[in-house]
Amino acid sequence: MTSNQFMFLLFSAVIVIFSILTVTSRRILRAATFLLFVLVSTAGLYFLLKYNFLAAIQLTLYAGGIVVLIIFSILLTSHIAEKLPTASLMKKWPAAMVALVGAALCIVVILQYNFPGSVGSTELVNVTDIGENLISYGRHGYALPFEVISVLLLAAMIGAIVLAKKRKD
Amino acid sequence: MAFNIYDFTSFTQSIDQALYEWLPPFWALLVEMTIIGLVFLLFYAIVGLFLVYAERKVCAFMQNRVGPNRVGPYGVFQTIADFIKLLMKELVYIKNSDKLLFNIAPFIVIIASFMAIAAIPFAKGLHAIDFDIGIMYVIAVTSLGVIGVLLAGWSSNNKYSLIGAMRSGAQIISYELSVGLSLLTIIVLAGTMQFSQVVEMQSTGWFIFKGHIPAFIAFVIFLIASTAETNRGPFDLAEAESELTAGFHTEYSGIKFAFFFLAEYMNMFIVASIAATVFLGGWMPFHIYGWEGFNHVMDFIPPLVWYFGKTAFVIWLMMWFKWTFPRLRIDQLLTLEWKYLLPINLVNILIMAFIVLMGWHF
Numbered sequence: 001m002t003s004n005q006f007m008f009l010l011f012s013a014v015i016v017i018f019s020i021l022t023v024t025s026r027r028i029l030r031a032a033t034f035l036l037f038v039l040v041s042t043a044g045l046y047f048l049l050k051y052n053f054l055a056a057i058q059l060t061l062y063a064g065g066i067v068v069l070i071i072f073s074i075l076l077t078s079h080i081a082e083k084l085p086t087a088s089l090m091k092k093w094p095a096a097m098v099a100l101v102g103a104a105l106c107i108v109v110i111l112q113y114n115f116p117g118s119v120g121s122t123e124l125v126n127v128t129d130i131g132e133n134l135i136s137y138g139r140h141g142y143a144l145p146f147e148v149i150s151v152l153l154l155a156a157m158i159g160a161i162v163l164a165k166k167r168k169d
Numbered sequence: 170m171a172f173n174i175y176d177f178t179s180f181t182q183s184i185d186q187a188l189y190e191w192l193p194p195f196w197a198l199l200v201e202m203t204i205i206g207l208v209f210l211l212f213y214a215i216v217g218l219f220l221v222y223a224e225r226k227v228c229a230f231m232q233n234r235v236g237p238n239r240v241g242p243y244g245v246f247q248t249i250a251d252f253i254k255l256l257m258k259e260l261v262y263i264k265n266s267d268k269l270l271f272n273i274a275p276f277i278v279i280i281a282s283f284m285a286i287a288a289i290p291f292a293k294g295l296h297a298i299d300f301d302i303g304i305m306y307v308i309a310v311t312s313l314g315v316i317g318v319l320l321a322g323w324s325s326n327n328k329y330s331l332i333g334a335m336r337s338g339a340q341i342i343s344y345e346l347s348v349g350l351s352l353l354t355i356i357v358l359a360g361t362m363q364f365s366q367v368v369e370m371q372s373t374g375w376f377i378f379k380g381h382i383p384a385f386i387a388f389v390i391f392l393i394a395s396t397a398e399t400n401r402g403p404f405d406l407a408e409a410e411s412e413l414t415a416g417f418h419t420e421y422s423g424i425k426f427a428f429f430f431l432a433e434y435m436n437m438f439i440v441a442s443i444a445a446t447v448f449l450g451g452w453m454p455f456h457i458y459g460w461e462g463f464n465h466v467m468d469f470i471p472p473l474v475w476y477f478g479k480t481a482f483v484i485w486l487m488m489w490f491k492w493t494f495p496r497l498r499i500d501q502l503l504t505l506e507w508k509y510l511l512p513i514n515l516v517n518i519l520i521m522a523f524i525v526l527m528g529w530h531f
Contacts, residue, residue, distance in 0.1 A: 001195065002194070002195060003194065003199070006195070022326060027267065028375060029270060029323060030267070030269060033316075033320065040313075052300050053305075056305045056308075056309040057309075059306075060305075060308065063309075063312075063313055063316075064309060064312030064315075065312075067316065068312075068315060068338070071316060071319050071320070071323075072319065072342075073333065074336065075335060076335075080265070080267055080324070080326045126301075127301055127362060149476060162297060
């Protein structure tokens with residue numbers, strides 16, 4: 001077993017175990033912490049693929065950004081003694097069936113596909129290329145999506161401020 | 170084995186080659202990782218002990234006192250004695266806390282700082298990892314530390330801890346923006362995020378001199394924002410002892426408290442060494458264009474001395490802040506970031522981009 005395979009197995013095991021714990025934990029902040037472990041392990045997988053840029057984005061955006069926001073909102077709203085109620089059997093059985101069918105479908109489809117071994121050399125993605133493509137308007141350029149997302153985020157931000165502002169009445 | 174105090178590349182490479190000759194690749198990698206981990210652990214202990222001593226001495230001089238002076242000459246062994254005391258203290262368990270999160274929190278804080286230190290270049294060829302996204306990687310992993318602080322505050326089941334955690338969360342999330350943007354100013358100037366290249370480019374002059382006024386403004390903003398990000402005074406309202414007893418780590422004792430304590434000092438060291446690397450040339454000697462003799466003399470000083478000297482200088486600046494300025498209120502803190510630092514920073518990046526476009530930098 002090479003070290004890459006070992007690390008892949010390790011990260012995959014962490015992802016699988018903590019994903020299950022995330023949805024089964026009855027304490028909401030624990031669930032958020034387990035989600036953090038899943039997201040950090042995903043970043044580890046990207047590092048393993050030598051796609052450092054995406055890994056750093058994964059860490060900043062998901063682990064450092066979204067999970068912090070989730071934890072922050074839990075801190076504001078929930079008490080330490082609170083536990084989520086367990087679902088009733090009437091809800092559990094149908095949910096389990098749907099999950100099983102979905103998982104079975106995915107596994108069958110994945111197993112049917114014959115994954116060919118990678119041919120050709122791996123190409124490392126240069127950060128300069130990413131940066132230049134992000135703001136170029138030529139072929140393979142992402143200037144338009146970049147601007148559209150910026151406008152969307154600005155609108156969302158203004159909306160959040162309007163919602164959060166106290167009304168004077 | 171060639172050992173050269175000015176260039177560690179051949180030294181580290183010969184160790185690497187020897188390991189891969191003796192062992193199969195998997196075990197060689199494992200041994201290498203263990204060695205680097207142990208070296209950093211030792212480094213953490215030494216730097217942590219030294220910084221605590223330095224903080225107490227600097228604080229004492231600022232307040233016209235003597236400071237620790239009983240254990241050893243000038244009290245140098247004081248922190249070692251303190252450390253032994255801290256190790257032997259009882260670990261207090263709290264009944265109505267979330268035990269799992271309570272125990273995980275100190276580790277998250279220390280792991281985040283441990284991940285960050287891996288990317289820092291100490292001398293030529295002396296760094297654990299040299300990512301092509303070095304600066305961005307450091308920003309990414311240091312942002313994980315706040316999660317440990319938030320978890321610690323919540324799981325202690327104590328209102329002071331919770332208030333401390335909320336304050337520190339709001340503070341770190343806001344000031345991260347300024348840290349990132351001020352480093353981005355220098356990335357615009359350097360055109361690369363790789364630490365080794367950033368240092369290499371400063372062989373003709375440090376970025377703080379090369380980048381004219383924008384680089385200097387970025388340096389000042391970085392200092393302010395990173396002091397806030399490491400929860401140090403005058404931005405230490407997360408653990409304001411006069412209002413919140415000790416903030417998020419009130420309920421921690423013994424070695425778990427030591428972890429938070431160590432992480433705070435190591436974060437200060439990491440931030441200072443990033444400031445030294447990005448703005449003050451890292452391990453590059455001080456050169457003045459045209460003064461051949463002077464430059465030659467400077468080259469004789471080993472890079473490690475330059476690196477630790479610059480880092481110590483920045484650390485001293487941060488300690489000076491702490492013992493000079495009064496603590497900010499939370500609204501003043503957020504006003505400073507969102508109404509002053511952030512707009513200045515954004516304009517500063519534009520000016521820097523303009524200077525780079527026109528080729529006005531050296």
